[in-house]
Amino acid sequence: MLKTEIVDIINNLEEKTIQTRRKIHENPELEFEEFKTSELVCDRLDSIGVPYIKNVAKTGIVATVRGKSGGRTVALRADMDALPLIEKSGAKYASKINGKMHACGHDAHTAILLSVCEVFNKIKNEFCGNVKFIFQPAEEGVGGAEVMIKEGVLKDPDVSACLALHVDPNIEVGKITVRPGFVYAxxxxxxxxxxxxxxxxxxxxxxxxxxxxxxxxxxxxxxxxxxxxxxxxxxxxxxxxxxxxxxxxxxxxxxxxxxxxxxxxxxxxxxxxxxxxxxxxxxxxxxxxxxxELFPPLINDEKIADIVRQAAEEELGAENVSSGEPTMAGEDFAYFAKELPSAIFKLGCGNVEKNIVYPLHSPMFNIDENCMKIGVRVFVNSALKLLEW
Ligand SMILES: [Zn+2]
Ligand SMILES: [Zn+2]
Missing domain, CATH: 3.30.70.360 (Alpha-Beta Plaits)
Structure with missing residues (x-):
């Protein structure tokens, strides 16, 4: 019953998820200057009626959906910052700000997490525990995650596990990868x-x-x-x-x-x-x-990674979930993973037929937006499993 209800909610939100991402994509902001992005997040949270704290780590936001009493608290994190780059993707929703571009997919991460938040708010009478939504500034370079943790985002209610995703154009849309242990350097x-x-x-x-x-x-x-x-x-x-x-x-x-x-x-x-x-x-x-020392190495917790794998297999079929490859790039979600059992998964956003093949941080970077609904589904199912874990 709940399962089909959730699928309907996610399907109905798909267009909104895509439009939100495009709006953020058109207005990229660099680290710790995500003022408009932050405002967009707050406006959406206001419209769906989810309480939040803003101006955490300057431009960050923490929203909490409280389910039925008892149960644990799970945190989901999205990063919001763009890169100093001139966009050459040719997309109709390309950056309107010269020299700034969402070339790492953080626009998609933010839009996906907003929809996940809306899903949980709609089903809050059907799960025990809380889900925290962390909209984080400054992933590129300076480590906004560390500042948010210092400002207490993992407390009150105390978080027991964290999840994040990152889009990956090297993985075809429709697939995800998640691995236990080392993921980012x-x-x-x-x-x-x-x-x-x-x-x-x-x-x-x-x-x-x-x-x-x-x-x-x-x-x-x-x-x-x-x-x-x-x-x-x-x-x-x-x-x-x-x-x-x-x-x-x-x-x-x-x-x-x-x-x-x-x-x-x-x-x-x-x-x-x-x-x-x-x-x-x-x-x-x-x-x-x-x-x-910049970001710590990002080590996925074995149990949490396994829960995400199970959740993803239920959503996408086992043939679309694999352990993938780690990378020698850094990712500041590592600060969360250092504090608590955590896992990040990679969401396939590539599509050779549509020529969506350019790497992260390329001025040609884009995503196949069909990946966004998949991100929402895997996030929601993983978080539901973690609440019961
Ligand atoms: Zn990046
Ligand atoms: Zn990134």
């Missing part, structure tokens, strides 16, 4: 300043050449490709020297250090520091190493 950065002793290039024996030292560090820290699951370390920028006849005093390097787990992350940090120190010692140079 920690996209950390490192900064090294090599300090030598500068002088005349004709007298290298009187100098400590930081360029030679830096060159050796570049090859020493770089990881050899070991397939998709290998850690990735690479220097991506070097800055030093002013002329052909001067040995400079110092050289600055920086790069990326991506790992697949917390232990691997600690090992990478150690490796970069110890190799740098070793090489400097050999040449009589000194170095300052600054390893900057």
């Amino acid at each position: 920690s996209p950390d950065e490192f900064y090294i300043t090599v300090k030598g002793k500068g002088g005349h290039c004709a007298e290298p024996h009187l100098c400590v050449d930081p360029i030679t030292v830096a060159a050796e560090i570049v090859s020493a820290v770089k990881t050899t490709p070991k397939g998709k699951l290998g850690a990735i370390v690479g220097v991506t920028k070097i800055d030093g020297g002013t002329a052909t006849n001067i040995i400079p005093d110092e050289v600055k390097l920086c790069g990326t250090a991506r790992s697949t787990g917390f232990e691997e992350r600690a090992n990478l940090k150690n490796m970069i520091e110890s190799k740098t120190e070793e090489i400097c010692k050999k040449y009589g140079a000194h170095a300052e190493v600054n390893f900057v």
Whole structure:
């Protein structure tokens, strides 16, 4: 009974979900500036009568649908920010803001979550517990998730599990992937300043050449490709020297250090520091190493991932659900997954026949909007299972 009722509600919301996404897509906003997007979310929540708290982490919103008393609280999260990019997709609802674009699908994430919220509000007399809807700013780069958690979004009522989705153009529409364990890497950065002793290039024996030292560090820290699951370390920028006849005093390097787990992350940090120190010692140079931890690695909880898999199989058929591949990109939902049992699943939005094949962060990126209803269905069924878990 409830099942068919939910299917009807979701079908009836499909057009609204698509139109909401297009409206957000036309008006992209960058991290912590999602004012209009935030207003759109609040307007929709007002219209359906779901209470919320706004201005969490500046532009974030937390809405809560309370079911019957007793039961746990499950949180679903969507990110809202766009990217600094000029859109070239040619879509009729393309960005109206020059230099800003929803090229990571966060417009779809927000529109899907609003519809999921509307579904739960309509069936609130039919489940026990609460569902929290977290509309998060600033996923790209600065980690709005961490700020929201610090501002208490996982408390009152206390959340016991979190879910998120990310659209993926590498997966055909109609399919999803969800895997236990490692899904996204920690996209950390490192900064090294090599300090030598500068002088005349004709007298290298009187100098400590930081360029030679830096060159050796570049090859020493770089990881050899070991397939998709290998850690990735690479220097991506070097800055030093002013002329052909001067040995400079110092050289600055920086790069990326991506790992697949917390232990691997600690090992990478150690490796970069110890190799740098070793090489400097050999040449009589000194170095300052600054390893900057950005998002944690995103590790899906095994049980939660399995519940999402079951829910998705019920909705889409087992043939359309697989474990997929992890990626060495970062995702700040990792902050939620670090706090509580959580899982993120990837929602197929690609369609070769419609030429929807461009990757995330491409100016040509688009989604097959048929994926949105699927996202709503998998979210709703997964959350219902988690409430009873
Ligand atoms: Zn992105
Ligand atoms: Zn994204």
